Amino acid sequence: MEQTGIFNEMLAADGTPRAPYRQLANWFETQSPSLMRKKSREAETIFRRLGITFAVYGTAEATERLIPFDIIPRILSASEWRRLSAGIDQRVRALNAFLHDIYHRQEIIRAGRIPADLVIQNEAFLPEMIGFTPPRRVYAHIIGTDLVRVNEEDFYVLEDNTRTPSGVSYMLENRETMMRMFPELFQQNRVAPIEHYPELLRETLESVAPSNCDSEPTVCVLTPGIFNSAYFEHAFLADSMGVELCEARDLFVEAGKVFMRTTRAPEQVHVIYRRIDDAFLDPLTFRPDSMLGVPGLFDAYRAGNVTICNAPGTGIADDKAIYAYVPDIIEFYTGQKPILKNVPTWNCAKPEELAHVLAHLPELVVKEVHGSGGYGMLIGPTASKRELAEFTRRLKARPGNYIAQPTLALSACPTHVASGLAPRHVDLRPYVLVGDKVRITPGGLTRVALKKGSLVVNSSQGGGTKDTWVLED
Amino acid sequence: MLGRTAASLFWTSRYNERAENMARLLEVGYRIAMTPRLGQDAADDWRSTLVSAGCESRFFAKHDEINKRAVMLHMLFDPDNPSSVRSCIEAARNNARSVRTAITGEMWESINTTYIEFMEVRPQHMSDDRLPDFLSWIKQRSMLYRGALLGTLMRNEGYHFSQFGTFIERADNTARILDVKYWILLPDNEMIGGSLDRYQWSTILRSVSAHRSYRHAYRDAHIRPFNVAEFLILRKEMPRSLAYCYDWIEESAEALAQRYGEHPPSHEMATATAALLGKGTMREIFQEGLHEFLTDMITRNNALGTQLAADYHFA
Numbered sequence: 001m002e003q004t005g006i007f008n009e010m011l012a013a014d015g016t017p018r019a020p021y022r023q024l025a026n027w028f029e030t031q032s033p034s035l036m037r038k039k040s041r042e043a044e045t046i047f048r049r050l051g052i053t054f055a056v057y058g059t060a061e062a063t064e065r066l067i068p069f070d071i072i073p074r075i076l077s078a079s080e081w082r083r084l085s086a087g088i089d090q091r092v093r094a095l096n097a098f099l100h101d102i103y104h105r106q107e108i109i110r111a112g113r114i115p116a117d118l119v120i121q122n123e124a125f126l127p128e129m130i131g132f133t134p135p136r137r138v139y140a141h142i143i144g145t146d147l148v149r150v151n152e153e154d155f156y157v158l159e160d161n162t163r164t165p166s167g168v169s170y171m172l173e174n175r176e177t178m179m180r181m182f183p184e185l186f187q188q189n190r191v192a193p194i195e196h197y198p199e200l201l202r203e204t205l206e207s208v209a210p211s212n213c214d215s216e217p218t219v220c221v222l223t224p225g226i227f228n229s230a231y232f233e234h235a236f237l238a239d240s241m242g243v244e245l246c247e248a249r250d251l252f253v254e255a256g257k258v259f260m261r262t263t264r265a266p267e268q269v270h271v272i273y274r275r276i277d278d279a280f281l282d283p284l285t286f287r288p289d290s291m292l293g294v295p296g297l298f299d300a301y302r303a304g305n306v307t308i309c310n311a312p313g314t315g316i317a318d319d320k321a322i323y324a325y326v327p328d329i330i331e332f333y334t335g336q337k338p339i340l341k342n343v344p345t346w347n348c349a350k351p352e353e354l355a356h357v358l359a360h361l362p363e364l365v366v367k368e369v370h371g372s373g374g375y376g377m378l379i380g381p382t383a384s385k386r387e388l389a390e391f392t393r394r395l396k397a398r399p400g401n402y403i404a405q406p407t408l409a410l411s412a413c414p415t416h417v418a419s420g421l422a423p424r425h426v427d428l429r430p431y432v433l434v435g436d437k438v439r440i441t442p443g444g445l446t447r448v449a450l451k452k453g454s455l456v457v458n459s460s461q462g463g464g465t466k467d468t469w470v471l472e473d
Numbered sequence: 474m475l476g477r478t479a480a481s482l483f484w485t486s487r488y489n490e491r492a493e494n495m496a497r498l499l500e501v502g503y504r505i506a507m508t509p510r511l512g513q514d515a516a517d518d519w520r521s522t523l524v525s526a527g528c529e530s531r532f533f534a535k536h537d538e539i540n541k542r543a544v545m546l547h548m549l550f551d552p553d554n555p556s557s558v559r560s561c562i563e564a565a566r567n568n569a570r571s572v573r574t575a576i577t578g579e580m581w582e583s584i585n586t587t588y589i590e591f592m593e594v595r596p597q598h599m600s601d602d603r604l605p606d607f608l609s610w611i612k613q614r615s616m617l618y619r620g621a622l623l624g625t626l627m628r629n630e631g632y633h634f635s636q637f638g639t640f641i642e643r644a645d646n647t648a649r650i651l652d653v654k655y656w657i658l659l660p661d662n663e664m665i666g667g668s669l670d671r672y673q674w675s676t677i678l679r680s681v682s683a684h685r686s687y688r689h690a691y692r693d694a695h696i697r698p699f700n701v702a703e704f705l706i707l708r709k710e711m712p713r714s715l716a717y718c719y720d721w722i723e724e725s726a727e728a729l730a731q732r733y734g735e736h737p738p739s740h741e742m743a744t745a746t747a748a749l750l751g752k753g754t755m756r757e758i759f760q761e762g763l764h765e766f767l768t769d770m771i772t773r774n775n776a777l778g779t780q781l782a783a784d785y786h787f788a
């Protein structure tokens with residue numbers, strides 16, 4: 001069962017449980033396999049009844065599906081978490097400083113630390129944001145930092161997700177479900193609570209209200225609507241924060257201010273937690289064909305009458321071509337060495353790097369610069385000859401569209417399968433909030449590749465999730 | 474509250490109520506089909522069912538002739554029929570889904586479970602012997618949602634918009650059922666009422682689940698058309714009568730007016746119709762003409778729904 005070189009988070013090399021998993025391993029020994037199977041089915045029923053679903057695009061029944069939930073939690077020790085959260089804190093501060101800089105004096109470009117073209121010519125760079133400073137100089141308020149672990153010591157950052165990261169509702173519902181099904185586990189283990197995330201989110205959003213707002217700020221969540229894949233989460237967050245869930249048609253702009261259409265008088269909105277992409281925010285400024293946007297929203301934003309979270313134009317900070325420079329970005333703005341590692345990345349736009357990528361394709365992972373969700377990527381070691389040939393063609397045709405990285409030996413966690421427990425590869429997405437201060441919820445969302453040997457954890461590609469525990473000292 | 478939220482709450486309740494009414498109309502249809510024909514054409518009875526359900530024209534757009542199975546499939550499962558039970562459940566759930574923040578977990582879980590389980594039913598497996606259980610399941614699921622609403626929803630404006638949805642739909646349903654067969658309720662019939670008429674009168678009562686309660690309200694061995702009409706139009710203890718529906722509608726209109734400190738046109742319309750039903754007598758209604766009265770009610774009821782949407786900015 002043990003694959004060579006794969007770090008197993010539960011079992012040490014000698015087959016004994018690692019410290020954070022000791023209690024869990026003892027407990028699991030005493031559980032009958034049939035009970036575990038029953039609990040697993042129960043969990044599915046709970047999720048389905050609650051309507052915790054997501055939509056998969058491009059399938060015939062493009063309706064709602066469940067993300068499979070694995071009942072075995074993923075566990076991090078307090079000291080592991082301290083280091084991770086310090087690294088995340090450092091990273092999100094640096095990325096916000098970077099965003100402020102490139103939309104103002106562009107010191108980092110002048111200093112020659114990052115090529116000007118990479119920023120200015122980037123599709124994710126929004127010229128409309130130049131010279132504008134959002135409240136508290138925060139651009140990316142809600143960030144999901146994707147991490148993978150490769151051994152006892154090392155975590156790598158895969159992506160920073162500074163636009164509209166999703167999945168936090170699964171983090172919360174996974175915990176609720178685990179507490180409902182296995183209360184005894186929470187008596188045996190000191191698991192750091194996460195249920196206050198919605199309060200932290202609301203505090204964060206209120207803390208970045210426009211400076212001219214002299215009342216209690218009104219916050220709303222802006223969703224594309226019930227057919228969006230993450231609609232459940234939008235509703236969940238609005239509900240748990242106690243704010244309105246709006247669609248674009250519920251909002252309008254008048255005299256430079258944003259209002260909600262209510263049953264009575266229009267109500268001014270100060271902070272919008274938007275879950276729609278930049279291009280769809282405002283048809284007057286961005287895509288004129290957008291049915292989702294609010295005409296005039298961007299002007300209201302630039303006039304300082306409403307705060308949009310995350311700010312438009314933050315996509316540049318999680319662009320896959322910029323990613324390679326994040327260690328430089330951290331050093332440039334914080335003067336410190338990065339705490340978390342970056343995965344070595346080849347930028348295919350550079351001919352010498354492209355040549356290396358083409359020569360080593362079967363060992364590499366190739367990603368689209370602007371892609372997400374695990375769509376349109378190549379995993380060299382498991383790809384067929386045809387897929388490799390296809391990607392060679394694509395890389396040659398549009399090299400600037402791709403980056404490549406070595407295939408990481410993602411750590412594995414024990415996962416409940418038909419035969420009992422088996423190691424499956426996992427990643428981790430902690431959720432970070434940036435407002436008047438940085439708030440990091442202990443743990444995050446663990447995604448697990450349920451197919452044996454698979455390295456793709458995306459829910460759209462057959463991945464599942466686990467409850468993620470950070471143990472307290 | 475967002476105007477769109479108010480609209481969705483209104484429509485969730487309205488579609489939930491409609492799903493239940495459709496199931497009840499089908500139940501009655503099946504009962505008729507099981508009874509000896511009494512010299513009548515079975516297709517006529519199914520036609521009345523379609524007309525009461527407001528599905529007649531849609532049905533004939535797809536079918537050339539009436540038969541039991543076609544009507545059943547059309548009213549239960551046809552996604553092209555906006556009033557089929559399937560369409561109602563889907564619309565109720567989509568509306569509920571778009572206002573998850575304004576309804577309780579219990580309400581959501583009940584409508585969501587109904588939707589999931591309904592979608593698992595295969596129309597081709599819906600045989601005659603399974604149908605009664607299925608119809609009563611639909612009614613129970615609808616009542617469960619309503620029970621969750623009454624038992625868990627805060628008494629704020631959302632509650633009142635929900636009540637509007639339920640009772641505007643229910644009043645419409647009752648008025649339609651009466652209007653489809655109004656002539657058999659005319660007083661002249663009482664003298665000449667044969668077994669066919671008696672049978673029709675009890676069918677009307679069944680369509681609104683009132684065949685038992687009627688006996689308690691009118692201590693008389695015979696079903697009398699005058700009483701049937703009165704029971705369904707004016708008696709406030711009958712929970713599907715027009716007067717009962719308008720009692721609730723008036724209450725909700727008043728509560729919203731109090732809450733917002735304004736009396737919009739819909740408030741006036743609700744009060745006027747409620748007063749008409751509160752003070753009216755059956756003699757006057759028959760004098761004026763039962764059919765005319767019912768048509769007027771249906772029109773008023775529709776107009777109220779439209780005005781409500783305008784007054785409270787339903788998106």
